[in-house]
Amino acid sequence: MLFRIYNTLMIRTLSSKAVDFAGREIRLNGWIKIRRDHGKLIFLDLRDRDGIVQIVVNPHISEEAYKVVQELRPEFAVEITGKVNKRPENAINKDLLSGTVEVEATAIKILSKAETLPFDMGEAKLNLELPTLLDNRSLTLRHKSIFEIFKVQEEVARAFRKAAEKLGCTEIFVPAISASATEGGAEVFKVKYYDYDAYLTQSPQLYKQIMIGVFERVYTISHAYRAEPSVTTRHLSESVQLDIEIGFIDTFEELLDAIELVGTSIVSDVSKNCAKILASFGIEKALIPTEIPRLTLKEAQEIIYKFSNGQRDCRAEQDLNATDEKLICEWAKKEKGSDFVTITHFPTKKRAFYSLPDPKNPELSLSYDLLFRGLEILSGSQRVNDYDQLLSIMKERKLNPKSFPMYLQAFKYGIPPEGGFSFGLERLTMKLLELQNIREASLFPRDTERVDERLSNLK
Numbered sequence: 523m524l525f526r527i528y529n530t531l532m533i534r535t536l537s538s539k540a541v542d543f544a545g546r547e548i549r550l551n552g553w554i555k556i557r558r559d560h561g562k563l564i565f566l567d568l569r570d571r572d573g574i575v576q577i578v579v580n581p582h583i584s585e586e587a588y589k590v591v592q593e594l595r596p597e598f599a600v601e602i603t604g605k606v607n608k609r610p611e612n613a614i615n616k617d618l619l620s621g622t623v624e625v626e627a628t629a630i631k632i633l634s635k636a637e638t639l640p641f642d643m644g645e646a647k648l649n650l651e652l653p654t655l656l657d658n659r660s661l662t663l664r665h666k667s668i669f670e671i672f673k674v675q676e677e678v679a680r681a682f683r684k685a686a687e688k689l690g691c692t693e694i695f696v697p698a699i700s701a702s703a704t705e706g707g708a709e710v711f712k713v714k715y716y717d718y719d720a721y722l723t724q725s726p727q728l729y730k731q732i733m734i735g736v737f738e739r740v741y742t743i744s745h746a747y748r749a750e751p752s753v754t755t756r757h758l759s760e761s762v763q764l765d766i767e768i769g770f771i772d773t774f775e776e777l778l779d780a781i782e783l784v785g786t787s788i789v790s791d792v793s794k795n796c797a798k799i800l801a802s803f804g805i806e807k808a809l810i811p812t813e814i815p816r817l818t819l820k821e822a823q824e825i826i827y828k829f830s831n832g833q834r835d836c837r838a839e840q841d842l843n844a845t846d847e848k849l850i851c852e853w854a855k856k857e858k859g860s861d862f863v864t865i866t867h868f869p870t871k872k873r874a875f876y877s878l879p880d881p882k883n884p885e886l887s888l889s890y891d892l893l894f895r896g897l898e899i900l901s902g903s904q905r906v907n908d909y910d911q912l913l914s915i916m917k918e919r920k921l922n923p924k925s926f927p928m929y930l931q932a933f934k935y936g937i938p939p940e941g942g943f944s945f946g947l948e949r950l951t952m953k954l955l956e957l958q959n960i961r962e963a964s965l966f967p968r969d970t971e972r973v974d975e976r977l978s979n980l981k
Contacts, residue, residue, distance in 0.1 A: 532547070532548070532549040532603065533549070534549050534551055535548040535549060535550060536550075536570055536571070536572035536573075537550065537569075537570050537572045537573045537574055537575035537619070537620050538572045538573045538575075538619035538620055539572070540575050540606050540620045540623050540625060541606075541619070541620055541622055541623050543606045544606050544607070544608050544623060545605070545606065545607075546605070546606055547603065547604065547605050547606075547628065548603070548604070548606055549601065549602070549603050550568055550570070550575065550577075550601070550602045550603075550604075550625065551570060551599075551600070551601050551602075551633070552568040552569050552570035552599070552600065552602075553568070553569045553570075553596075553597050553598065553599055553600070553664070554566055554568065554569075554595065554597060554598045554600060554636075555567040555568065555569040555574060555596060555643070555644070556644045557591075557594060557596065562580070562581055563578060563579070564578070564579040564588070564591050565577065565578055565579075566578075566579065566591070566594070566602075566627075568600070568602065568625075569664075573618060573619050573620060574618055574620065575618070575620040575623075575624070575625060576615070576618075576620070576624040576625070577602055577604065577624065577625050577626075577627050578624050578625070578626050578627065579591045579627045579630070580626065580627075583626055583627070583628065584627060584629065586629060586630075587602075587604075587627040587629055587630045590630040590631070590632065591627070591630055593632065593635075594630075594632070595636065595638065596636065596639055596643060596644070597636035597639065597661075597664070598632060598634065598635055598636050599632075599633040599634040599636075600630055600631060600632055600633055601630070601631040601633055602625065602627050602629070602630050602631075603627070603628050603629040603630075604625040604626050604627040604628050604629075605625065605626045605628065606623050606624075606625055606626075607623060607625070607626055608622060608623055609621070609622055609623060609624055639661065640658065640661075641654075641658075643661070643664070643665055646666075646667065647667050648665045648667055648668060650662065652959055652961060653976070655668075656961060656967065656972065657975070657976065659966060659974075663965065667802075670799045670802070671951065671955060671957070672965060673796065673799060674792060674796050674799055674800075674951055674954060674955060675947060675948075675951045675963065677791060677792045677795050677796050678764075678788055678792060678947060678950055678951055678954070679743060679764070679947065680791070681787055681788040681790075681791035681792060682741075682743070682764045682784065682788055682945065683743075684787070684791070685783060685784040685787040685788065686741035686766055686784065687741075688783075688787075689739060689741075689766065689768065689780060689783070689784070690739050691739040691740055691741040691766055691768070692737040692739065692740050692741075693740070693741055693742065694729075694730065694733050694737070694740045694742050695742060695744070696723070696726040696729040696730065696742055696744050697723065697729070698723055698744070698745055698747075699713065699715060699720050699721070699722065699723065700720065700721050700722070700723045700724075700728075701720060701721075701928075702721065702925040702926055703721055703724060703925075709724070709748050709749045709750050710722065710724060710747070710748075710749055711747050711749050722747035723744075723745075723746060723747060724746055724747065724748055725744075725746045725763060725765070725944065726742050726744045726746070726763065727765075727874070727876070727942075727944075728929045729742075730742060730765055730766075730767040730942060731767060731876065731929070731932070731937070731940070731942075732928065732929060732932045733767070734767055734768075734769040734932075734937055734938070734940050735769075735932050735935065735936065735937050738768075738769040738770060738938075739766075739767070739768050739769060740766070740767050741764075741765060741766045741767075742763075742765050743762060743763070743764055743947070744762070744763055744765065745760060745761070745762055745763075746760070746762070747759065747760050748761075751970060752970075753969060753971065755958065755959045755960060756844075756897070756949060756952070756960050757960065757969075758948060758961070758964060758967055758968060758969055759968040759969050759970065760967075760968040761946055761947070761948055761949075761964075762946070762947035762948060763944045763945065763946060763947065764944065764945040764946075764950075765942065765943070765944045765945075766780070766784065766942050766943055766944075767940060767941070767942035768780060768940060768941060768942060769937070769938045769940040770938045770939065770940070771904070771939050771940060771941055772939075774866075774888050774904055774941075777890070777904055777941040777942075777943070778864060778866070778890060780943070781864065781890060781892050781900055781902065781943050782814045782862070782864060782892065784943075784945075785862060785892050785894065785899065785900060785945075786810050786814070786862065788945075789808045789810065789861075789862075789894065789954070790808070790810060792954055793807060793808055800954070800955070803955050803956065804956075805954070805955060805956060808895075809859055809860055809861040810860070810861065811858060811859050811860045811862075814860060814862045814863065814864055815854050815857075815860055815862075815863045815864070816863075816864045816866065817850070817863065817864070817865055817866070818865070818866050818867040818886075819841075819842070819865055819866070819867055819868050819869075819886075820837075822842065822846075822850050822863075822865050823836050823837045823839070823846075824837065825850060825853055826842075826846055826849045826850055826853070829849060829850075829852070829853045830849055834846065834849060840868070840872045841868065841869075841872060842865065842891075842898075844897075847893050847896055847897060847898055848896035848897075850863055850865070850893065851863055851893050851894070851895055851896040851897075852896070854893075861894055861895050862892065862893065862894055863892075863893045864890055864891070864892055864893075865890065865891045865892075866888075866889065866890045867880060867886040867887065867888070867889065868886070868889045868891075869885065869886060869887070870884060870885060870886060870887040871885075873887045873889050873903060874903075875906075875915050875916060875919050875921060876903075876905050876906050876912070876915075877889050877903040877904075877905065877906070878903060878904040878905055878906050878907075878941075887903055888903055888941075889901075889902065889903035889904075890902055890943070892943075894950075894953055895956075896953075897949065897952075897953045898949075899945055899946065899949055899950045899953060900943050900944065900945045901943065901944060902941065902942050902943025902944060903941060903943075904939070904940075904941035905940050905941050905942070907933065907937045907938060907939055907940055908933075909930065909933040909934050912930065912933055913930070947963075948960050948963040948964045949963070
């Protein structure tokens with residue numbers, strides 16, 4: 523009996539599928555995006571998870587639907603039943619998947635009402651200042667130009683998983699609460715864990731290294747927390763990291779091959795599968811050569827000096843700053859036809875304790891950054907896998923080995939030569955879409971001024 527009742531109900535149709543039902547009646551669910559009154563005819567743009575479809579409400583077709591539509595305004599959640607009609611050739615909307623049809627409403631049911639919006643959500647771009655954009659996050663995320671950022675971000679994560687699995691990695695899930703500070707620095711959030719002190723993890727680093735002894739190759743998508751007091755356009759207090767760790771490596775170059783494979787695969791997949799979104803943001807197709815240019819830090823600094831005609835001299839610096847990253851990427855694009863460039867051999871003392879010093883020059887580490895269009899999107903290194911060497915480095919850096927018992931235990935029992943790397947999900951999303959601020963690429967950004975709401979509002 524229940525089966526018969528179910529089959530007498532009209533199954534919901536998503537907006538883009540309306541084109542398959544020309545001449546037939548369908549049921550739609552969604553939110554009112556725009557209402558336009560043209561004499562007695564009222565047009566609605568209905569938004570659902572699949573896109574937008576145009577609804578026309580005609581009093582001569584349904585007096586009941588016409589009566590209900592008088593109440594509707596943007597963001598009302600509704601159920602609409604109606605007949606799918608093909609649009610005239612001159613009325614086709616090529617920007618919509620459903621643009622060849624419209625639905626003539628025969629019934630409208632209000633599922634949830636909405637108050638008058640505090641700003642106009644009907645324009646193609648949501649032109650709001652960043653504080654306003656974030657203060658009204660539950661609303662602004664509904665706008666096409668905003669939620670499409672997170673469709674791109676979804677594709678970044680999907681492409682990362684695909685590339686990690688191509689490398690033979692097993693997905694793992696690491697904790698967000700740690701017994702010690704991962705990097706050994708002061709930029710950690712201390713939390714009260716029952717009667718003990720603990721920390722929000724700065725990165726999944728120590729856990730993924732432990733897991734080399736279990737699965738050999740692993741990847742994880744995890745949250746990371748850094749109590750950095752600065753407010754910049756490229757840093758967050760809570761971010762999402764895309765991490766890979768690879769065991770039994772033979773050479774340093776094997777790791778460079780891996781970072782470039784994953785980085786270019788992500789950008790390639792996003793370019794292909796989010797082409798329309800990238801085009802709407804005015805993004806050019808990425809330049810991905812067969813071979814990504816690889817430079818040591820010193821080589822990059824020399825190039826920057828010459829490329830800038832002596833205007834920028836960073837040859838004595840321990841790292842590249844934001845200006846340097848832009849300049850070396852401009853060089854790579856002009857001279858190598860590449861939007862990517864790999865930088866290696868950063869000073870050992872400037873990298874985390876687990877970064878392996880280069881046996882040829884221990885002052886430099888076997889470390890690397892991957893830059894894309896002027897921004898570092900990945901960082902990593904070959905790791906110290908010798909237990910005694912790890913202990914020695916910890917003591918040199920005034921780290922207490924007793925704070926890392928589980929981590930060090932793994933290295934007592936056979937961790938092979940290994941290395942890894944980490945992307946910042948929000949940072950990569952920001953760069954792919956050329957957003958001005960990383961907060962735009964975070965659903966609910968956390969920084970020194972905000973936890974959902976601005977902290978100043980919570981006092």
